[in-house]
Amino acid sequence: xxxxxxxxxxxxxxxxxxxxxCEASYVVRFSKRDLNFRPGQHxxxxxxxxxxxREYSVYSGRDEEYLEILVRxxxxxxxxxxxxxxxxxxxxxxxxxxxxxxxxxxxxxxxxLLFIASGTGIAPFHSFVKTYPDADYTILHGIRxxxxxxxxxxxxxxxxxxxxxxxxxxxxxxxxxxxxxxLDIDKEAMVYLCGNSDMVFESIDILQEKGLxxxxxxxxVYF
Amino acid sequence: xxxxSFKTLGCRLNQYETDTMVSEFHEAGYEIVDFKDEADxxxxxTCTVTNQSDQKSRNMISQLTSRNPDAxxxxxxxxxxxxxxxxxxxxxxxxxxxxxxxxNVFMLVDSHFRGEILHPDQLPSDIFGYQTVDKxxxxxxxIKVQDGCDNFCTFCIIPSVRGRAISRNPVEVYExxxxxxxxxxxxxVITGVNIGRYDYEGLKFENLLENILELPGDFRVRISSIEPxxxxxxxxxxxAHPRLAPHLHLCLQxxxxxxxxxxxxxxxxxxxxxxxxxxxxxxxxxxFTTDLIVGFPGETDADFAQTMQIAKEAAxxxxxxxxxxxxxxxxxxxxxxxxxxxxxxxxxxLIREISESNKVDYxxxxxxxxxxxxxxxxxxxGTVQGYGEHYLPVEFRDPTAQQNTxxxxxxxxxxGKGLLGMKL
Numbered sequence: 341x342x343x344x345x346x347x348x349x350x351x352x353x354x355x356x357x358x359x360x361x362c363e364a365s366y367v368v369r370f371s372k373r374d375l376n377f378r379p380g381q382h383x384x385x386x387x388x389x390x391x392x393x394r395e396y397s398v399y400s401g402r403d404e405e406y407l408e409i410l411v412r413x414x415x416x417x418x419x420x421x422x423x424x425x426x427x428x429x430x431x432x433x434x435x436x437x438x439x440x441x442x443x444x445x446x447x448x449x450x451x452x453l454l455f456i457a458s459g460t461g462i463a464p465f466h467s468f469v470k471t472y473p474d475a476d477y478t479i480l481h482g483i484r485x486x487x488x489x490x491x492x493x494x495x496x497x498x499x500x501x502x503x504x505x506x507x508x509x510x511x512x513x514x515x516x517x518x519x520x521x522x523l524d525i526d527k528e529a530m531v532y533l534c535g536n537s538d539m540v541f542e543s544i545d546i547l548q549e550k551g552l553x554x555x556x557x558x559x560x561v562y563f
Numbered sequence: 564x565x566x567x568s569f570k571t572l573g574c575r576l577n578q579y580e581t582d583t584m585v586s587e588f589h590e591a592g593y594e595i596v597d598f599k600d601e602a603d604x605x606x607x608x609t610c611t612v613t614n615q616s617d618q619k620s621r622n623m624i625s626q627l628t629s630r631n632p633d634a635x636x637x638x639x640x641x642x643x644x645x646x647x648x649x650x651x652x653x654x655x656x657x658x659x660x661x662x663x664x665x666x667n668v669f670m671l672v673d674s675h676f677r678g679e680i681l682h683p684d685q686l687p688s689d690i691f692g693y694q695t696v697d698k699x700x701x702x703x704x705x706i707k708v709q710d711g712c713d714n715f716c717t718f719c720i721i722p723s724v725r726g727r728a729i730s731r732n733p734v735e736v737y738e739x740x741x742x743x744x745x746x747x748x749x750x751x752v753i754t755g756v757n758i759g760r761y762d763y764e765g766l767k768f769e770n771l772l773e774n775i776l777e778l779p780g781d782f783r784v785r786i787s788s789i790e791p792x793x794x795x796x797x798x799x800x801x802x803a804h805p806r807l808a809p810h811l812h813l814c815l816q817x818x819x820x821x822x823x824x825x826x827x828x829x830x831x832x833x834x835x836x837x838x839x840x841x842x843x844x845x846x847x848x849x850x851f852t853t854d855l856i857v858g859f860p861g862e863t864d865a866d867f868a869q870t871m872q873i874a875k876e877a878a879x880x881x882x883x884x885x886x887x888x889x890x891x892x893x894x895x896x897x898x899x900x901x902x903x904x905x906x907x908x909x910x911x912x913l914i915r916e917i918s919e920s921n922k923v924d925y926x927x928x929x930x931x932x933x934x935x936x937x938x939x940x941x942x943x944x945g946t947v948q949g950y951g952e953h954y955l956p957v958e959f960r961d962p963t964a965q966q967n968t969x970x971x972x973x974x975x976x977x978x979g980k981g982l983l984g985m986k987l
Contacts, residue, residue, distance in 0.1 A: 395715075395894070438713055438722075440829070537824045544820070544831070554834050561824050563717070563894050 352388050352431035356406060358424060362487040365460060367399060368423055369408045370432055377402065379468040380442025380532075380560070385409060387422050388431035394419040397463040397534070397560070398437065401470025407434075410463040410490065441560040442468055445475075445530055452529040453477040456543055458516060461535030461562050462490065469494055480523075482516030482539060485509070517542045527551055534560040565676065567593045568602040570623050573610025575787045576754050577640055579696070579705035580665055581608045586697035587669040598627075604635045604672050608665075609642035611724055614888040617642060628655035635675055639665045644724035658683055662710075662725055666692040691731045695742040702939045702949075702967045704748045705787065708736050708771065709755030714790070716816075717827045717894035718856065718887060725756050730763040733771055737778060744780035749967055750808075750937050751775075752785045759793020769795045776804045783937070783952065783969075788812040788854070791838055792829040799842055802849070810850040810954040812883075813838065818873030819866035822859050825898070832873060839877050848929065850953040852881040855914055858907030859887045860898035867910050874917045880925040882918035884911050926982055929955060929974050933987065936972045938964050947986075956981030 357369040368385075377383075377398050386393030400408035413420045426432075442464055445453055455465040455477055465479055479500045483489060486509035489502050503519045504510030512519045520543055525531070531547055533540045540559050547557055567588050571581040584606060589595055596602050605627045609620035620642045628636055638650055639660040650659045658671050660683040667686040674681050690711075696704045711726040712719075740751060753772065755761065761768035775784060785808040802809055813835075817823050820831045842849045855870060874882060886907040889896050934951025936959070941947050947964045951957050951972070958981060959972050972984035 438715055440713070537821065541821050541824055554831065554837070559824065561827055563825075563898065 353407070353434045354428075355426045355430045355432060356428050358426055361410075361490045365410065365412045365488065365490065366424055367408050367410055367490075368426065368432075369400070369406050370434070372405060372407045375407065375434070375437065377407075377437035378443060378446065379471045380445070380464045381437035381439045382441075382464075383407070383409065383434050383436035384438070385423070385435075386419060386433045387426065388433045390422065392418045392422075393433060393435070395438075397441075398467050399463040401467055403471060410460045410466070412460045439560070441534070441558065442532060444558070445532060447472060447475070449530075451476070452526050454525060454529045454531045455479040456482075456516065456520070456531065456533045456535075456539075458482040458535030458539040459488065459562075461533075461539075461560070464534055464560065465532070466491070466494060469496075480516055480519065482535070483510070517546060520546050525550055525552065527553070528556075530556050530558070532558045532560075535562055537561045537563070564592060564594045565604060566596045566600070566602045567604040567606065567672075568596050568598045568600060568627075569606045569608070570598045570627070571608045572619055572623065573608075573612060573616060573641065575705055575752065576707065576710075576756060577608050577610060579707055579754055580640075580693060581606070582696040582701070582704065583666075583693035584608075584668050587694045588672075589697060590694075591669065591673065599630075602631055602634055604637070605631050606637045606639065606668060606672075609638060609640040611641040611645040611720060613885060613890070617646070624650075624653070624656065635672060637668055637672065639668060641721075641724040645720060663688040663690060666690070690726075690729065691735060695739065695746060696748075697746065702748070702937055703750035703752055703785070704743050705752045705754040706736060706739055706743070707731065707754050709758050709761045712757040713760070714757060714792075714829065715827060715894075717825060717898070718859065718890065720890040720893055721756060723892060728757060728760050730761045733763055733766055733774065736771065737774065740775060740778055740782075741780070744778075744782050747967060749782050749969065750785060751782055752787050754787045757790055757793070758787070759790050761793075767795055768793060769798045769801060772801055772807070773797075776801065776806050782806070783808055783935075785954070786811060788814060790814055790829075791835050794838065799838075799845055802842070802846060808952045808954065809846050809848065810852070810952070811842070812852045812854070814854045815873065815877070815879075816854060816856050817859060817862070817866070818855075818870035819862070822862055822866050822870075825861060825895075826856075826859060827894070832869070836873070836877065848932065848953065850925065850955070851877060851879050852883070852954075853877070853879045854883045854885065856885045856887050857910035857914060858902035858904075860895055860902065861900040862887075862902055862910075871913060871917060874914060875921070878921050878925060879918065880922050882914055882921070884914045884918070886911050923977070926955065926977050929953065929982065930976065932974055934972050934974060934984065935969050936984070938966050938968050938970060941966060957984050958982070959984040959986050961986045 354371045359367045382395050382397045384393045396409035399410040482503045484506040502510035503512045503516040569581050571578050607623050610616040635657045637658045638656050643661045664683045666689050709730050711728045712722045713728045783806050936949040936951050936957045939949045945960050945962045947961050971987040974982045974984045976983045
């Protein structure tokens with residue numbers, strides 16, 4: 341007889357650090373326990389004992405001894421404000437991991453990878469690069485100002501391109517989609533998009549106009 | 564003899580799980596009575612997929628407990644997983660059983676009458692631990708191969724109530740099919756919450772299906788509702804097998820790419836239509852039906868116009884239309900631009916019109932064609948009713964027809980709900 345295998349865990353995970361990255365965004369690091377995930381998957385995270393929880397892609401690498409999520413504090417948000425006020429020793433309720441994003445990008449796929457992110461949509465790609473630093477990837481990151489280029493030292497030289505819409509400190513000043521329109525893309529590349537739905541939708545159109553096959557484009561939309 | 568009644572709400576999977584319970588109680592000597600009749604035990608297998616489903620489930624519980632004040636009342640299924648605490652506070656319900664423990668309903672009730680009160684949550688949990696369905700219930704039976712879903716579409720509560728995706732051991736699946744076909748079933752329906760994601764130690768859905776098609780016995784295979792994102796490259800080719808019914812209920816949900824993104828569906832309109840077109844290239848008469856959600860948050864007139872366009876282009880012979888309803892705990896609950904109910908109703912009505920028109924067109928295209936009809940019902944006047952392999956309801960006359968047999972029929976004309984034919 342098949343028994344239910346409960347992979348998700350509704351149990352406390354202990355916060356070890358809340359690290360501010362910029363005014364709006366921060367990282368919550370917490371105990372990993374025995375939770376295994378694949379880069380690209382997300383967790384449902386809330387403060388233990390409170391009913392609200394939200395979905396966050398894992399930000400840390402698969403083989404690190406802790407879990408991290410990247411959070412943007414949302415105006416009038418419930419969970420994102422509570423998480424920022426946490427201290428080491430506080431407990432989280434964590435459920436997951438969930439999702440299939442980036443599943444087919446992982447070795448031994450050995451493909452040329454183009455990662456396209458807006459804002460905190462960089463999280464799954466950060467996790468991927470921490471796990472597979474030798475992968476053949478390029479990241480386009482659409483952000484408002486350069487201080488949202490969180491912890492960019494992780495990425496290999498020439499592999500991380502910032503498009504800043506509100507300052508001129510990025511590699512490109514303007515919207516990510518403007519940069520994408522003029523980018524030469526290998527039609528055999530696998531393209532992964534993560535971020536707000538408008539960016540994702542507009543980018544898909546551009547990629548298809550460039551002749552990329554639908555079967556090479558994968559999305560994870562943030563809300 | 565104890566009398567027991569059942570009421571099932573919602574999906575085919577729920578119906579299958581109820582059927583197994585009915586079979587188990589029947590075998591143990593319980594008298595199965597109609598839901599409207601007086602009974603010693605009443606089982607309601609609930610659904611929670613929409614607000615309307617919750618409301619229907621609540622109404623059923625209320626009606627049933629009023630009609631049978633002294634009965635043992637068992638409320639099971641998805642609504643329990645979503646609203647367990649509220650249901651447990653209802654003194655008129657004897658047992659509140661979630662999906663993980665639903666296979667124990669017989670044990671709970673039978674123990675109850677022997678004076679032993681068990682708590683459902685303390686019994687072993689086995690989501691595939693259901694008895695074989697007795698052939699007296701229907702001419703076709705479902706085979707559960709999978710449960711749960713990891714897709715987390717933004718509108719959907721199902722991952723919360725059915726749990727994570729889990730695939731049944733294929734050996735158990737084949738054994739289940741052997742037993743039901745030995746029981747006399749001639750048509751099996753492969754069922755689960757998200758069957759396209761079947762993956763048992765690397766064995767994918769199409770591998771499982773390929774193996775099922777080669778099992779011994781005289782039966783045909785139908786696939787229940789399937790998502791358009793779990794197909795392998797060889798899936799379409801499997802439908803060349805004479806045993807596999809050429810029909811898919813392929814869930815589209817919206818014909819607008821921006822809305823599909825917001826729904827967090829894992830395909831777009833083009834990839835969906837590629838599937839439809841490839842199947843129709845291989846099998847021109849292939850029957851597609853679908854689900855559509857109208858009034859999803861942010862759905863503009865232009866989005867909806869695209870949905871109508873695709874509904875016509877894909878020529879679905881039936882469209883199950885849902886008006887979007889907020890489910891607590893889903894991402895869509897927090898989305899802006901919720902659509903007024905009046906607008907949802909108007910859009911729903913337009914889709915129903917397209918569905919009806921598509922159906923007539925499709926049925927007309929089948930006139931003159933042959934179908935292998937599985938006889939389900941024989942009326943006193945000699946009219947035989949059943950479904951052809953394309954999932955078309957067919958009526959014909961044959962005084963010698965026997966229930967649960969396959970008969971070749973030529974389709975001659977449309978009648979009110981289906982097609983009239985002539986036995987060959």
